Amino acid sequence: MDMIARSLRIVLPGGSGQVGHALARYFQQLGHQVTVLTRLPYAAPWQTVHWNGRELGPWTEYLDGADVCINLAGRSVNCRYTAANRRAIYESRIQSTRLLGTVISQLAAPPRVWMNASAVTIYPRAVDESGLDLSLNENAEVPAESPSSEPWSQRRGFVARVARDWEAEFFAADTPRTRKIALRSAVVLSPAPGTVFAILSNLVRSGLGGKQGNGRQFVSWIHEADYARAVEFLVAREDLSGPVNLAAPYPLPNRDYMAALRWAWDVPNGLPAPRLAIELGALFLRTEPELILQSCRAVPSRLLESGFKFEFPAWPAAAEDLVRLWKSRD
Numbered sequence: 001m002d003m004i005a006r007s008l009r010i011v012l013p014g015g016s017g018q019v020g021h022a023l024a025r026y027f028q029q030l031g032h033q034v035t036v037l038t039r040l041p042y043a044a045p046w047q048t049v050h051w052n053g054r055e056l057g058p059w060t061e062y063l064d065g066a067d068v069c070i071n072l073a074g075r076s077v078n079c080r081y082t083a084a085n086r087r088a089i090y091e092s093r094i095q096s097t098r099l100l101g102t103v104i105s106q107l108a109a110p111p112r113v114w115m116n117a118s119a120v121t122i123y124p125r126a127v128d129e130s131g132l133d134l135s136l137n138e139n140a141e142v143p144a145e146s147p148s149s150e151p152w153s154q155r156r157g158f159v160a161r162v163a164r165d166w167e168a169e170f171f172a173a174d175t176p177r178t179r180k181i182a183l184r185s186a187v188v189l190s191p192a193p194g195t196v197f198a199i200l201s202n203l204v205r206s207g208l209g210g211k212q213g214n215g216r217q218f219v220s221w222i223h224e225a226d227y228a229r230a231v232e233f234l235v236a237r238e239d240l241s242g243p244v245n246l247a248a249p250y251p252l253p254n255r256d257y258m259a260a261l262r263w264a265w266d267v268p269n270g271l272p273a274p275r276l277a278i279e280l281g282a283l284f285l286r287t288e289p290e291l292i293l294q295s296c297r298a299v300p301s302r303l304l305e306s307g308f309k310f311e312f313p314a315w316p317a318a319a320e321d322l323v324r325l326w327k328s329r330d
Contacts (some may be wrong), residue, residue, distance in 0.1 A: 010034050014096065034046035037062070086241070189318070207269070221247065
């Protein structure tokens with residue numbers, strides 16, 4: 001744990017979104033020197049530097065001699081999966097990761113650890129004989145990367161294909177002096193406007209917070225505090241590399257997930273949203289219904305086996321804390 005005991009230089013490519021803000025704030029408050037690489041630099045307690053994720057520039061100087069690189073770059077998946085959007089989602093991740101690999105491989109003093117965002121949606125769904133979802137840890141089988149020259153061309157299975165090819169690009173980078181970890185993240189829940197938590201909370205408070213679809217699909221999630229703490233833990237654990245699931249230990253069916261959120265907001269009932277309503281609502285909101293209806297039961301085996309302790313392992317307590325934090329903003 002010696003690495004985390006001193007002040008670190010931490011670089012966050014693509015760190016201007018929800019997760020990037022959570023990590024930048026967390027590490028800055030711990031006294032580390034944080035630099036966010038972003039297309040649109042902004043005023044913040046940490047340093048922000050311009051990059052576009054495609055080309056070399058002065059930003060490479062901030063990686064030379066840095067301790068940690070945490071790449072979060074990529075167009076948001078919260079959109080309609082048109083052909084143009086699929087291509088932008090895919091290429092923004094592959095190109096930025098390839099660029100970072102090229103730069104890190106040539107630095108005189110490369111980062112000691114490079115973490116690259118990924119997602120638990122990389123796993124194909126697995127069920128038992130009764131149709132119940134099986135738990136998916138880091139040993140679950142992941143299909144090979146896409147053979148197509150245009151892997152964004154097919155809509156079906158697109159999110160899994162992105163994560164698969166993204167990781168393949170990351171691990172293919174020739175960076176022998178840098179430890180690499182793929183952060184296979186579940187939905188990171190933050191008490192901030194525009195986030196998944198905010199959207200679901202608005203549904204609950206308007207009386208529309210019932211089960212979504214059949215309510216049996218599993219939801220994998222993680223409180224933003226545990227996400228940041230887990231990243232800190234992985235920085236310090238120099239014996240850990242490869243893929244790591246960043247998800248709370250207890251994923252749960254959507255019907256129970258929404259019930260706990262209603263309880264946290266003290267809203268006793270909520271109208272359910274059948275699949276057709278979700279598909280129509282997603283069309284109106286310019287997003288994809290699979291972001292709500294897909295089932296994923298990911299568990300953080302490597303974190304737990306390595307001794308990481310979750311502050312919020314179960315959703316009811318996490319939901320109560322997120323609601324408390326949301327109310328404290330008012």
